[in-house]
Amino acid sequence: MTSNMRVPHQMLATNAVANLRSSFARVVDLQDQAASGKRLRKASDAPSDVATAMQLRSRLDRNDQYSRNLDDATGWLSSADTALSGAIDQLHRVHDLALMARNGSVDTSARQAIASEIDALRQSLLGLANSQFAGRALFAGSASGGVAYQSDGTYVGLSTPIERSIAPGQRVQVNLDGDTVFGAPGNDIFTTLASLSAAIASGPGDLEALGATLEAQTRQVESSQGVVGARLKRVEDQKAQNTSDELTMRENLTNIEDVDLAQVLVNLQAQQLAYQAALSATAKAIQPSLADFLR
Amino acid sequence: MSDFAGLRLALSSLMAQRRGVETAAQNVANANTPGYSRQRVDLQSQGAPAVPALWSVFKGSSAGVRVAALERFRNQFLEIQAGLEHGSMAQLAQGASTMRNLEGIFPEPSDAGIARRLTDFWTAFDDVANHPDDTAARTQLLERASTLTASINAASDDLTRARYDTITELQSTVTEINALASSIASLNRAIKSNQIAGISANELMDQRDLLVTQLAEASGGAVRSGEYGQVNVVISGTAIVSGEEVRSLMVDSAGPVALRWVADSSLAAVTSGKVAGQLEAVNATIPGYVAQLDAMATALRDDVNSLHGSVGGSLAVASQNQGAAGNLEFELALDGGAYATVTVAGADWSGPGGAAALGAALQAAVDAAIGAGNATVGASGGNGAALAVSLAPTATHTVLVRASGTNAGFATLLGTTAVGSDGVGGRAFFSGSGAGDLEVASGVAGTPAAIAAGVASAGPLDGSRALDIADLAGSTGGADALYRQMIVQLGVGTQTAATREEIQQRAVESLDNARQAESGVSLDEEMTNLVQFQHAYDAAARFLAAIDEMLDTLINRTAV
Numbered sequence: 031m032t033s034n035m036r037v038p039h040q041m042l043a044t045n046a047v048a049n050l051r052s053s054f055a056r057v058v059d060l061q062d063q064a065a066s067g068k069r070l071r072k073a074s075d076a077p078s079d080v081a082t083a084m085q086l087r088s089r090l091d092r093n094d095q096y097s098r099n100l101d102d103a104t105g106w107l108s109s110a111d112t113a114l115s116g117a118i119d120q121l122h123r124v125h126d127l128a129l130m131a132r133n134g135s136v137d138t139s140a141r142q143a144i145a146s147e148i149d150a151l152r153q154s155l156l157g158l159a160n161s162q163f164a165g166r167a168l169f170a171g172s173a174s175g176g177v178a179y180q181s182d183g184t185y186v187g188l189s190t191p192i193e194r195s196i197a198p199g200q201r202v203q204v205n206l207d208g209d210t211v212f213g214a215p216g217n218d219i220f221t222t223l224a225s226l227s228a229a230i231a232s233g234p235g236d237l238e239a240l241g242a243t244l245e246a247q248t249r250q251v252e253s254s255q256g257v258v259g260a261r262l263k264r265v266e267d268q269k270a271q272n273t274s275d276e277l278t279m280r281e282n283l284t285n286i287e288d289v290d291l292a293q294v295l296v297n298l299q300a301q302q303l304a305y306q307a308a309l310s311a312t313a314k315a316i317q318p319s320l321a322d323f324l325r
Numbered sequence: 326m327s328d329f330a331g332l333r334l335a336l337s338s339l340m341a342q343r344r345g346v347e348t349a350a351q352n353v354a355n356a357n358t359p360g361y362s363r364q365r366v367d368l369q370s371q372g373a374p375a376v377p378a379l380w381s382v383f384k385g386s387s388a389g390v391r392v393a394a395l396e397r398f399r400n401q402f403l404e405i406q407a408g409l410e411h412g413s414m415a416q417l418a419q420g421a422s423t424m425r426n427l428e429g430i431f432p433e434p435s436d437a438g439i440a441r442r443l444t445d446f447w448t449a450f451d452d453v454a455n456h457p458d459d460t461a462a463r464t465q466l467l468e469r470a471s472t473l474t475a476s477i478n479a480a481s482d483d484l485t486r487a488r489y490d491t492i493t494e495l496q497s498t499v500t501e502i503n504a505l506a507s508s509i510a511s512l513n514r515a516i517k518s519n520q521i522a523g524i525s526a527n528e529l530m531d532q533r534d535l536l537v538t539q540l541a542e543a544s545g546g547a548v549r550s551g552e553y554g555q556v557n558v559v560i561s562g563t564a565i566v567s568g569e570e571v572r573s574l575m576v577d578s579a580g581p582v583a584l585r586w587v588a589d590s591s592l593a594a595v596t597s598g599k600v601a602g603q604l605e606a607v608n609a610t611i612p613g614y615v616a617q618l619d620a621m622a623t624a625l626r627d628d629v630n631s632l633h634g635s636v637g638g639s640l641a642v643a644s645q646n647q648g649a650a651g652n653l654e655f656e657l658a659l660d661g662g663a664y665a666t667v668t669v670a671g672a673d674w675s676g677p678g679g680a681a682a683l684g685a686a687l688q689a690a691v692d693a694a695i696g697a698g699n700a701t702v703g704a705s706g707g708n709g710a711a712l713a714v715s716l717a718p719t720a721t722h723t724v725l726v727r728a729s730g731t732n733a734g735f736a737t738l739l740g741t742t743a744v745g746s747d748g749v750g751g752r753a754f755f756s757g758s759g760a761g762d763l764e765v766a767s768g769v770a771g772t773p774a775a776i777a778a779g780v781a782s783a784g785p786l787d788g789s790r791a792l793d794i795a796d797l798a799g800s801t802g803g804a805d806a807l808y809r810q811m812i813v814q815l816g817v818g819t820q821t822a823a824t825r826e827e828i829q830q831r832a833v834e835s836l837d838n839a840r841q842a843e844s845g846v847s848l849d850e851e852m853t854n855l856v857q858f859q860h861a862y863d864a865a866a867r868f869l870a871a872i873d874e875m876l877d878t879l880i881n882r883t884a885v
Contacts, residue, residue, distance in 0.1 A: 038845025073816030172784030320852035
């Protein structure tokens, strides 16, 4: 505006109204930010930040699901771990009993007793092999029916890996097949135990060979427990990672989406002051005209 | 010079000064009238005649003053400029308001938007993968899927409604344009008559110019000066107002929405003004976002369906020789009808040409079971590598597959078919052609068992397929990415439109200030004029009194 420009009164009024309006709009915007605590309230507030915020929000939701998946995986793996520890204890007992039976001084009735204890242990092992987590047989893969082994020791599971998503692009297998842990059908631990018990009951047969088989199969169970332990470790690590990821993402989201309240309040104060100043200046400028001073 | 000339001189002055006072009063009275232009009396001193008389000599001094004209302060150049800028302003304001409207349809980032619904949908697949035997997880998935499709449908409906609303607004804008044009034409006529009769048309012109600015704002027409103080308004070469003539516009909404001249139905190419903004919204902006939402919906449909409804499998090298296996069987149902058994005689497909032979045999068997042309079989690989087989329904058809018979060969062949817990595979999850009618497919809706969590060869509690579908959440070209892209574009578009509106607003403001500076009434100035003319009036009256006294002296005191 040049200095020698005519300034009609209407122009003064129009400009004053326009300026007051925009000043007030800034007050309202800041007040809205302060009240909602959000810097991003619609896509146009900062489009690139909105993209990041949306991505973070969906990753946080996915992360939430990953922790549920991780909890589920922990449940599967720790149940398997417990079942396998139990099985290993039982197998060690069987091992001791087999050694005892090989001693020539054990008489028939004692051997019978040993054989029936081994049968009992076999039943208890079958029970452990049919352990469940949340209604599903741990060692039956994706087979339905709730058991991995029938009461006669027949494997009815399927060797399908059961996996859980635990991080973007990362899956962990949460199950072990019965035949991987307890031996392939026909060559499994339950057949070995049945033969062992029969051999002991009927007299000192080829206990040595059976004992060796049993030892190999026990080692298989032990190494399976090792696998479970390793996976459990991975799941626990991922859980910790997940928690720290979540914290980082929440912090990022807060930085992007939320207002710096102190700053907004200071700005609001300043803007309110500016608005009041504009109001009083306008009130003073709009009032007088030459008419007020002519008598 | 006549003895009484002085009286007439005083009289002319009194009349002129009074006119000046009246003009100041008129200006003050209209200080706040929109469109009013201040006026000023144009005084002219009366002197000797311009052409000297032949037989007499002008001996007088002066003959006073007269009001030559009532000058109206308005800069025609600024008016033309204002028409352009106001037209452009109205266009940008319309653009910005369209974008704000569209932005309101998508409440992002928040928990209420489609982004959240998508995430809910994908995580529900995770839950189904974790517990394929849990009906609650499957029911939850179906609920979330229908919530997702409903929110996509609603957004699509809102976009369509926004477009229809804008067309309705466009129609009323065009009605307004036609009304403005005829008012301007009749004012033009009145102005011309006044001009010819020598009567001041200032107030008529003010009214007319106000309407012209409104017309320029609505139609984006350019203002041109005409004869006798008239103005013409031209839209891309054709005058909508030409003196007293008017051409009307109409909306043509068959096909792409356009404006046409009523007289000859030719296209009126508007490039500015509110109508241009409305046409842009109706023909480009809103359809653009509809297309993006449709692309997102079809990506969602196709990505999920290709995993959820896939039929096929592969034969490992070891099982490619099915020569001794006898007949291989499975069952197919076309378009939800009864199941028909597909029977292929086992053969050795392990050698060269094995894939082609299996494909041909399978195609013939499928055609025999459900009719030719309804499903296409594909076979590839083999000859020392895995042999892959797929089965796809042709357009508009659906097929359902389930295992039958006891032959293991085909169970393997159909191994990677996604099956529901009811043992049936090949079901599409979503149906619909775009965002407007996307829905959970009828075969799946309301049937939790129809959700294909796993594949045929992996046992009833397999959750691998659901896991694969859940992983689509992170897919780079998937629905989530497309949706985010759309929101970013919407945000950038809204921001840009608002900025452009603001910049144009400044331009318009400074132009309007310049117009105000030219035409607006300054009360100080009018007060000064008032005082000035009042004093001149006083002085003229004083002069009249002096003449009166002089005449009195001459008549009553001389030679008495």
